[in-house]
Amino acid sequence: MALKKxxxxxxxxxxxxxxxxxxxxxxxxxxxYNSFGFTHIETPVVEEIxxxxxxxxxxxxxxxxxxxxxxxxxxxxxxESEADIVDYGLRYDLTLPLSxxxxxxxxxxxxxxxxxxxxxxFRADRPQRGRYRQFxxxxxxxxxxxxxxxxxxxxxxxxxxxxxxxxxxxxxHISDRRLLHTLVFSCGFPDESFxxxxxxxxxxxxxxxxxxxxxxxxxxxxxxxVDRLSDIFTGLSKDSEGLKVLSKKLGEEAAGPVNNLLTIMxxxxxxxxxxxxxxxxxxxxxxxGYYTGTIFEIIxxxxxxxxxxxxxxxxxxxxxxxxxxxxxxxxxGFERIVLLLLERDxxxxxxxxxxxYLIEKGCSDDQLTEILKKADAGRKAGHRVLVTRxxxxxxxxxxxxxxxxxxxxxxxxxxxxxxxxxxIINQRY
Amino acid sequence: MALKKxxxxxxxxxxxxxxxxxxxxxxxxxxxYNSFGFTHIETPVVEEIxxxxxxxxxxxxxxxxxxxxxxxxxxxxxxESEADIVDYGLRYDLTLPLSxxxxxxxxxxxxxxxxxxxxxxFRADRPQRGRYRQFxxxxxxxxxxxxxxxxxxxxxxxxxxxxxxxxxxxxxHISDRRLLHTLVFSCGFPDESFxxxxxxxxxxxxxxxxxxxxxxxxxxxxxxxVDRLSDIFTGLSKDSEGLKVLSKKLGEEAAGPVNNLLTIMxxxxxxxxxxxxxxxxxxxxxxxGYYTGTIFEIIxxxxxxxxxxxxxxxxxxxxxxxxxxxxxxxxxGFERIVLLLLERDxxxxxxxxxxxYLIEKGCSDDQLTEILKKADAGRKAGHRVLVTRxxxxxxxxxxxxxxxxxxxxxxxxxxxxxxxxxxIINQRY
Numbered sequence: 001m002a003l004k005k006x007x008x009x010x011x012x013x014x015x016x017x018x019x020x021x022x023x024x025x026x027x028x029x030x031x032x033y034n035s036f037g038f039t040h041i042e043t044p045v046v047e048e049i050x051x052x053x054x055x056x057x058x059x060x061x062x063x064x065x066x067x068x069x070x071x072x073x074x075x076x077x078x079x080e081s082e083a084d085i086v087d088y089g090l091r092y093d094l095t096l097p098l099s100x101x102x103x104x105x106x107x108x109x110x111x112x113x114x115x116x117x118x119x120x121x122f123r124a125d126r127p128q129r130g131r132y133r134q135f136x137x138x139x140x141x142x143x144x145x146x147x148x149x150x151x152x153x154x155x156x157x158x159x160x161x162x163x164x165x166x167x168x169x170x171x172x173h174i175s176d177r178r179l180l181h182t183l184v185f186s187c188g189f190p191d192e193s194f195x196x197x198x199x200x201x202x203x204x205x206x207x208x209x210x211x212x213x214x215x216x217x218x219x220x221x222x223x224x225x226v227d228r229l230s231d232i233f234t235g236l237s238k239d240s241e242g243l244k245v246l247s248k249k250l251g252e253e254a255a256g257p258v259n260n261l262l263t264i265m266x267x268x269x270x271x272x273x274x275x276x277x278x279x280x281x282x283x284x285x286x287x288x289g290y291y292t293g294t295i296f297e298i299i300x301x302x303x304x305x306x307x308x309x310x311x312x313x314x315x316x317x318x319x320x321x322x323x324x325x326x327x328x329x330x331x332x333g334f335e336r337i338v339l340l341l342l343e344r345d346x347x348x349x350x351x352x353x354x355x356x357y358l359i360e361k362g363c364s365d366d367q368l369t370e371i372l373k374k375a376d377a378g379r380k381a382g383h384r385v386l387v388t389r390x391x392x393x394x395x396x397x398x399x400x401x402x403x404x405x406x407x408x409x410x411x412x413x414x415x416x417x418x419x420x421x422x423x424i425i426n427q428r429y
Numbered sequence: 430m431a432l433k434k435x436x437x438x439x440x441x442x443x444x445x446x447x448x449x450x451x452x453x454x455x456x457x458x459x460x461x462y463n464s465f466g467f468t469h470i471e472t473p474v475v476e477e478i479x480x481x482x483x484x485x486x487x488x489x490x491x492x493x494x495x496x497x498x499x500x501x502x503x504x505x506x507x508x509e510s511e512a513d514i515v516d517y518g519l520r521y522d523l524t525l526p527l528s529x530x531x532x533x534x535x536x537x538x539x540x541x542x543x544x545x546x547x548x549x550x551f552r553a554d555r556p557q558r559g560r561y562r563q564f565x566x567x568x569x570x571x572x573x574x575x576x577x578x579x580x581x582x583x584x585x586x587x588x589x590x591x592x593x594x595x596x597x598x599x600x601x602h603i604s605d606r607r608l609l610h611t612l613v614f615s616c617g618f619p620d621e622s623f624x625x626x627x628x629x630x631x632x633x634x635x636x637x638x639x640x641x642x643x644x645x646x647x648x649x650x651x652x653x654x655v656d657r658l659s660d661i662f663t664g665l666s667k668d669s670e671g672l673k674v675l676s677k678k679l680g681e682e683a684a685g686p687v688n689n690l691l692t693i694m695x696x697x698x699x700x701x702x703x704x705x706x707x708x709x710x711x712x713x714x715x716x717x718g719y720y721t722g723t724i725f726e727i728i729x730x731x732x733x734x735x736x737x738x739x740x741x742x743x744x745x746x747x748x749x750x751x752x753x754x755x756x757x758x759x760x761x762g763f764e765r766i767v768l769l770l771l772e773r774d775x776x777x778x779x780x781x782x783x784x785x786y787l788i789e790k791g792c793s794d795d796q797l798t799e800i801l802k803k804a805d806a807g808r809k810a811g812h813r814v815l816v817t818r819x820x821x822x823x824x825x826x827x828x829x830x831x832x833x834x835x836x837x838x839x840x841x842x843x844x845x846x847x848x849x850x851x852x853i854i855n856q857r858y
Contacts, residue, residue: 015537016468074511076510079508082497149817267794361576372581372699389574
């Protein structure tokens with residue numbers, strides 16, 4: 001029987017060139033966070049279906065790949081609904097597994113616990129260009145740290161990671177969900193409209209303040225409220241000065257979040273060495289409803305959208321474990337970063353010199369072992385050395401090897417002199 | 430709602446200590462095979478259920494975690510059998526996905542193609558100690574190379590990898606499935622009994638030649654055949670001398686496989702630099718039925734069972750792609766190697782010096798930024814530097830940090846002198 005050749009709908013095979021970039025990014029992420037004292041952990045890709053459908057995952061819970069019960073537990077013909085035949089599912093993010101992991105292993109973990117997770121997650125989304133149903137997430141979380149030391153460390157570690165990957169001149173936008181709250185209510189908007197207003201505010205970057213105000217009016221929000229909102233945002237700079245201005249406008253109620261943000265910005269700026277800017281951004285919203293304080297987002301000049309983000313979510317873990325746990329985390333847009341590097345046609349730093357030996361059919365064992373020894377010596381000297389048979393179409397083979405990065409290609413013909421090498425090619429094809 | 434805290438039955442959370450060992454092993458495997466010109470690839474963990482149940486996987490096909498259809502395609506109440514409600518499954522090995530990958534991407538791959546795969550596979554086995562339903566496999570394959578250059582390279586690369594991980598004095602056992610075939614039939618056993626006889630021969634290491642002969646007689650095999658088999662194995666040494674003796678006993682029919690083995694052993698021995706022994710082992714069987722020639726197995730002195738194995742399987746890929754493709758591969762026992770290293774309580778070579786700063790609550794921003802700068806400088810110097818809050822139970826906290834490998838712990842108290850550091854602890858707790 002012939003196999004279906006394609007991967008399942010919406011998932012993809014990863015070819016050598018992309019995989020090399022993924023390995024490179026993975027390694028820098030692991031090394032850099034490790035140097036900040038974060039520890040790498042892993043959880044299974046499979047979770048109990050009850051955990052996955054516990055309302056923590058929002059819209060993602062509609063996109064779960066569900067796993068069939070097995071053996072005696074499965075009764076297909078007697079089943080009436082999915083719940084009768086399903087017991088597990090594939091995880092749709094790394095936050096739910098982290099909550100479960102933490103409650104399962106808390107006694108064996110440092111306090112506070114600084115975790116790095118990287119791994120595949122699954123969403124049965126409608127497949128579209130550049131968006132896959134299996135993709136890698138990369139989450140960094142500090143659990144058990146209530147102070148803004150968590151935010152400061154997360155921002156410094158994440159910026160250092162991006163710098164080590166090769167990025168510079170990027171921005172990390174920061175705000176506070178509570179500040180946004182105070183701002184919206186100080187304008188007189190009703191309580192229940194907060195989420196709707198956030199969705200519109202989130203568009204400020206694209207449609208401007210005028211566009212936001214217009215859309216709010218179109219949604220029948222009170223004109224006086226909209227005017228007050230416009231007034232607050234007019235001329236507001238995206239930096240600590242803007243934050244101070246906003247603080248005066250909002251008064252005592254905003255003092256907590258404002259001082260917290262000022263401290264984080266001051267401490268990060270005073271100790272950072274990576275080339276990036278920490279920007280106060282009053283229009284920053286972040287989608288997930290579970291954020292309770294600081295929120296942040298990575299903006300790359302090369303990439304329209306965000307390349308990662310996160311924030312403080314003090315309520316979430318306790319809601320599931322029954323024990324209040326302050327938590328703050330960053331999710332790095334792994335797939336987007338890989339895409340950026342591939343588009344740049346990035347040469348991976350520190351790559352080895354690549355040498356290839358093409359062995360003609362019929363070469364003697366003595367010739368072969370001589371080449372194998374040379375290859376071994378080359379590898380010990382830090383090179384990448386390929387020993388492979390010579391194809392009939394040598395020219396094509398050498399062109400392909402050259403495109404793979406092999407800079408030195410040596411052809412070994414049968415019966416050639418005892419040094420076993422008859423030709424050295426140093427040019428790029 | 431409270432979460433179920435445990436991972437699903439038979440799967441496990443991976444804690445920081447084990448994860449560090451896994452990352453270390455992963456990195457050496459990737460780097461070493463890469464230095465031999467192998468390229469890393471990845472396929473989705475989800476495959477079409479038709480591919481997974483195409484009879485390639487043997488017994489593993491009974492252990493598939495199956496994924497429910499979604500949306501309109503799913504009709505639970507009208508379903509009569511699993512086939513009606515399932516479209517995908519989780520892969521049970523990396524060989525089936527490699528076949529699919531190769532046929533899907535052949536034109537974009539080098540010829541021959543040297544592939545490295547590492548990733549989770551899933552089997553709904555009865556959970557038992559040390560055996561998990563999600564575990565990591567590590568496969569290295571050369572596709573498109575008919576000559577024993579493939580075997581030679583696979584053995585050298587795998588031995589070098591194990592040596593780089595830190596193993597020495599191990600053995601790689603080698604034989605040929607065709608030799609076994611000739612041997613069994615030259616004794617006069619009937620054709621159809623080959624698999625049964627292999628199962629018994631495989632026990633030679635445990636029950637000895639006497640035990641094997643006895644078991645064959647108990648299964649009612651012809652006494653004269655069993656005597657001939659005993660005669661062949663009596664006094665047969667496990668090395669190239671034994672192979673030559675066997676060759677004489679079996680005659681012309683065994684010449685092909687014998688010469689092939691002799692060449693591989695000669696070339697490996699002449700060019701190897703890792704500390705291992707390549708051993709001809711006429712009792713080597715290897716379970717999978719798809720092997721067509723050379724077979725090999727890694728034997729670690731520290732570990733009773735095999736730590737990996739493989740062989741040539743020229744028929745397999747073509748059976749599914751419709752195009753004959755010579756193939757030879759090694760599967761490294763990743764989980765067993767990790768277990769061995771954990772049992773040895775291995776110190777990972779090249780680990781950084783670990784320093785921790787404990788920050789008392791109430792420290793000034795100036796104190797904090799000073800520490801953050803010192804931490805940054807320490808990381809740039811190659812150290813792992815943790816900045817964390819000081820817990821109430823400092824003694825316990827320091828003991829735990831020491832157990833995690835932090836050799837230098839600095840306590841920073843509020844209001845302490847401008848250098849911000851009041852105590853340095855260099856001792857191990």
